[in-house]
Amino acid sequence: MHEGIGAPVRRVEDDKFLRGLGQFVADIVLPGELHCALVRSSHAHAWIVRIDAAPALARPGVVAVLSGADMAADGVGPMAPLWTIKSADGKPMAEPPRFALARGTVRHVGEAVAAVIAESAVAAADAADLVQVDYEPLPAVVDARAAMRDDAPLLHRAAPGNVCFRFVRGDEAAARKAFAQASHVVRLDLINNRLIGAAIEPRAVVADGRVAGQLTLYCATQVPHLVRRTVSDQLNLPQSAIRLIAPDVGGGFGYKGKHYPEETVVAWAARRLRRPVKWIATRSECFASDYQGRDHQTHAELALDADGRFLALRVDTIANLGAYVSTFGAAIPSAIYSALLAGVYRTPAIAISSAGVFTNTVPTDAYRGAGRPEACYVLERLADEAAHLLKLDRAEIRRRNLIPAGAMPYKTPIGPVYDCGDFPKILARLLEIADYRGFARRRQNAERVGTLRGFGIACYVESSGVAPSRFAAALGARIGFFEAATIRVQPDGSVQALLGTHNHGQGHATTFAQILSTRLGVPMAQVEVIEGDTDRVPFGSGTFGSRSIAVGGSALDRAAAKIIDKGKRIAAHLLEASPADMTFGAGVFAIAGTDRRVTLQEVARVAYVPSAFPADMELGLHDTAVYDPVSFAWSNGVHACEVEVDRETGEVRVLGYWGVDDVGTVINPMIVDGQIRGGVAQGLGQALREHCVYDDSGQLLSGSFMDYAMPRAADMPPVVSELDESQPCTHNPLGAKGCGEAGSIGAPAAIAGAVLDALRPLGVSDLELPLTPERVWRTIRGVKGRQ
DSSP states (O other): OOOSTTOOOOOTTHHHHHTTOOOOGGGOOOTTOEEEEEEEOSSSSEEEEEEEOHHHHTSTTEEEEEEHHHHHHTTOOOBOOSBOOBOTTSOBOOOOOBOSSOOSEEOSTTOEEEEEEESSHHHHHHHHTTOEEEEEEOOOOOOHHHHTSTTSOOSOTTSGGGEEEEEEEEOHHHHHHHHHHOSEEEEEEEEEOOEEOOOSSOOEEEEEOOSTTOEEEEEOOSOHHHHHHHHHHHHTOOGGGEEEEOOOOSOOTTGGGSOOHHHHHHHHHHHHHTSOEEEEOOHHHHHHHSOEEOOEEEEEEEEEOTTSOEEEEEEEEEEEEESSOOSSTTTIIIIIHHHTTTTTBOOSEEEEEEEEEEOSSOOBOOOTTTTHHHHHHHHHHHHHHHHHHHTOOHHHHHHHHBOOGGGOSEEOTTSOEEOOOOHHHHHHHHHHHTTGGGHHHHHHHHHHTTOEEEEEEEEEEEEETOOOHHHHHHTTBSSOOOEEEEEEEOTTSOEEEEESSOOSSSOHHHHHHHHHHHHHOOOGGGEEEEOSBTTTSOOOOOSOTTOIIIIIIHHHHHHHHHHHHHHHHHHHHHHTOOGGGEEEETTEEEETTSSOEEEHHHHHHHHTOGGGSOTTSOSSOEEEEEEOOSSOEEEEEEEEEEEEEOTTTOOEEEEEEEEEEEOBSOSOHHHHHHHHHHHHHHHHHHHHTOOOOBOTTSOBSOOSTTTSOOOOGGGOOOEEEEEOOSSOOSSSTTOBOOOTTHHHHHHHHHHHHHHHHHHGGGTOOOOOSSOOHHHHHHHHHHHHHHO
16 A cells, blocks of 8 residues: 555554553652642732732741842843844844843733742642732733824833834835825735634643753743754753753644743753653643734735736834744744745835834744734635726736746746746636636525625745744744754664754654655554653754745655665675665665665664675664755645625634645645645634633733634534645645645635635625624624714
């Protein structure tokens, strides 16, 4: 049975989870383990006047109550972002200090102020309630635009006007000229709503500091090496002194791919007390401390000629960074977001400005899509509005402006180069499978029974893999985005693959094994994939940004090529031939043009037998490869949906959803299909249900699942997904592009477009996300009231 690249093999890692045999951080129990509970600020902005730990320390089982002052006394340093941005004037962004436990001032509800360490989780939680913190409240601001006003409270002295950066990209002069010559201009003010990640497993950390000079961290993270680096920097330890293990992780969605205060607090406490310390977040803590996503306010303008062809795009975005700059928090609404604003369209002139602003809210960072959904939403809303203004079909206006396949490679006006893609083909196929031609008939039938029917289209392009390291460094990244893979062929021919990526739902144990099954001719059952342990795997960047296959898989492919090269030399020795005459395929080394051959298993056995091994070669059959992409892998696609809106209740029902996606070479179509469907579910959540809300004082109003509405199974429509493999990536060895964020990129724009299409006959031209029944109902009633 074919089980290599392209085969829809069932995920091999699922068996242990179905049997309840997974091991998450909460399952790890160490001898003498202590438990940590954090005292968190109830104020959005306040000075810390006094912390009285005496009542907590008097409780049975309490070992210590630690504060920011204790961390300062121990020389624990500040948390530093791993990507900085330069403003338009060339000055570096404001980078105010942030500490794992607040020192002097708190700047958002939920910021950690003290850590209570006790013999049990219950004792720690009870004692945390007894820690008395005296605050002097300060004025707070939660809206990014309001935070820029002259009379707004200032969060950081280092950031006048609460502005972290003012980023620009593109050619403002060219855009201005094009707008002056345009026949038509459409303008929109858009909100991209703030989201909370809400993975099924909360964040968790266990630190073992029993051995002097050594620290083992168990962490629910997507990026083991990056967390090790940041924690070691703050604790002034060599990275070699910390072993970080990320075991099974129950979902990440980008926000677990960042560094958090609790990782430093727990590590520091374990070293200080010389005992293991465990912290498992409660769901309430997750709402108040997990990095949040999106929260953009955007003014966008599109200039068109008389025939509806795009001439210029101008985008001005204010991004809410929250109270501090998080790991990649500054890069997402600037360098990453702006790179996607050309989209799939030929727009000759583009000018982008983006301001990152501090507010008294939880910091924002990556959430599935990370800048790509925001860019797609801007472009597709503009395209729909332009079609309405020019009285053009919405598919037609897109078709007129798509970059043709013949223009590839295509350099966008803002810099990135698309190496390949057939955007018109993808759109045509999408319209076919969604029966777009039949929509007018379906809409008429809906009108007869009193319901409103709408159809939405969203074209997207995605910079999967994050970025080439040198390119990212030029834009302010403090880390590389390469990946590393080691292959060890054992004496019996079985294979271990060790990678710096991390598997938390993506199916790496399956897809990486499929790559090696194809490249080395080894049955999948004989391949073990190892990730998540910094003492075992090579240094890597981790899993985020749809990069694991395009970058990690490419590293694995290169390592396999090295194994084959060494295997050819060993096989040539065994067959008394020249290595240049050796071929390899399906697990067999052969002398070209003959039937003389040896298997990989035979070569592996000899590789560990000194008496049979070539004298001029190192024993063993193992090698490592590092892959740093030379460019982005440009995934792309078109998504569409059809909705029905109940005019009496405002309820939106998604009747059908379609997607055609170009993710390059598909390693496992079953896994890709699951990734796309999962992304659609999260995109649907953003479009229809999810909204993180603060009141004017900075209190979180959506602090539980009672107030933060997650999508449910009943909300999900039938999803028809097709993959187009005709345009493999031209610059990585697999031809692969990312797939993990496609659904979350396309769904919000497609769903919003469909709902507005349904409501436009009533005179509705704009709605703010999420499109909740109440919001839709009030909008319909408001239109009726004006008629």
